[in-house]
Amino acid sequence: MSGSFGLYSQYYDLLYADKDYAGEVAYVLSLLGQHAQSKVTSLLELGCGTGIHAALIAKQGLGVLGVDMSAEMLAEARTRASAQGHLQKQLSFEQGDARDFRANRRFDAVVSLFHVLSYQSREVDLQAMMQTAASHLESGGIFVFDFWYGPAVLWQRPAVRMKRLANQEITVERLAEPVVLDAENVVDVNYSVSIRNLKTNAIEQIKETHRMRYLFIPEIDKLLGENGFKRLRAEEWMTGRSPSVDSWGVCVVAAKH
Numbered sequence: 099m100s101g102s103f104g105l106y107s108q109y110y111d112l113l114y115a116d117k118d119y120a121g122e123v124a125y126v127l128s129l130l131g132q133h134a135q136s137k138v139t140s141l142l143e144l145g146c147g148t149g150i151h152a153a154l155i156a157k158q159g160l161g162v163l164g165v166d167m168s169a170e171m172l173a174e175a176r177t178r179a180s181a182q183g184h185l186q187k188q189l190s191f192e193q194g195d196a197r198d199f200r201a202n203r204r205f206d207a208v209v210s211l212f213h214v215l216s217y218q219s220r221e222v223d224l225q226a227m228m229q230t231a232a233s234h235l236e237s238g239g240i241f242v243f244d245f246w247y248g249p250a251v252l253w254q255r256p257a258v259r260m261k262r263l264a265n266q267e268i269t270v271e272r273l274a275e276p277v278v279l280d281a282e283n284v285v286d287v288n289y290s291v292s293i294r295n296l297k298t299n300a301i302e303q304i305k306e307t308h309r310m311r312y313l314f315i316p317e318i319d320k321l322l323g324e325n326g327f328k329r330l331r332a333e334e335w336m337t338g339r340s341p342s343v344d345s346w347g348v349c350v351v352a353a354k355h
Contacts, residue, residue: 109270109291110148110171110174111148112268113261113263113272123154123158126242127155129331134207138207139160140205140207141161141208141209142162142201142208143165143209144165144196144208144210144231145166146172146191147168148174148178149174149179149189151209152179153179153182153189156182157185159188162188163190163192165192167193167196169193172193176191196214196218196230197218197227197230198230201234204234205234206235207235207241208234208241209241209243210243211243213244213245214243215243215245215311216312225324228327229325232325232327235354237354238353238354239353240353242349242352244349247348248314249343250342250343251312254343254346256278256285258276266296267296268296269294269296270291270293270294272290283312284309285309285310285312286307288305288306289304289305291303291304291306292304315341322350322352328353331351332350333349334349335348
């Protein structure tokens with residue numbers, strides 16, 4: 099995951115508390131079950147964040163190695179893993195960059211969720227992440243990832259959004275102001291985050307820009323082909339529908355040659 103998450107990683111789980119992690123894991127495991135040549139028992143997750151997906155996948159019997167750039171997020175992931183009891187041995191986490199991480203072992207599957215691929219805004223970054231996935235799979239191994247789908251981004255255009263959330267300790271307001279840079283196929287999402295400590299009433303202000311690459315199916319196929327993969331499937335994230343101008347997120351299933 100992008101290092102830009104470091105500043106507010108402690109607020110990450112609150113910001114995405116409404117995310118259907120269990121549904122996403124069931125969806126991804128279903129895709130693996132349909133397309134893997136044999137039972138998937140080991141999985142590498144590139145951009146694991148605070149380890150929620152990884153913990154849920156481990157509960158289904160898989161061994162998971164989660165990788166993320168953020169030390170803060172990995173600390174949360176390890177804390178979560180330590181609470182998993184007997185499942186703890188199936189979970190491990192390492193700090194690393196999706197572009198150059200090497201575990202020196204192979205897995206049955208590699209997954210990268212929550213648009214990690216779209217954080218690779220340059221061609222060299224996209225190629226590097228594809229190489230990372232390929233290097234950790236045997237022939238027939240499966241790579242599942244999602245990304246911002248270009249036709250939907252250009253048709254809908256990103257909108258300014260405000261998100262407000264709270265728990266017993268903090269309130270968070272996050273304003274997202276996107277700018278589309280058509281010539282570069284990227285969107286700069288400018289975040290202004292305000293965090294209020296409910297005990298002290300202290301307020302912390304954070305400003306960040308996340309550059310997101312939107313991609314197209316022919317472009318994805320070219321990247322896959324150049325890095326030893328064949329696309330098996332492309333569909334709207336979580337629904338299984340064909341990608342359309344309404345499909346902001348698209349999921350791809352690819353097999354290593």
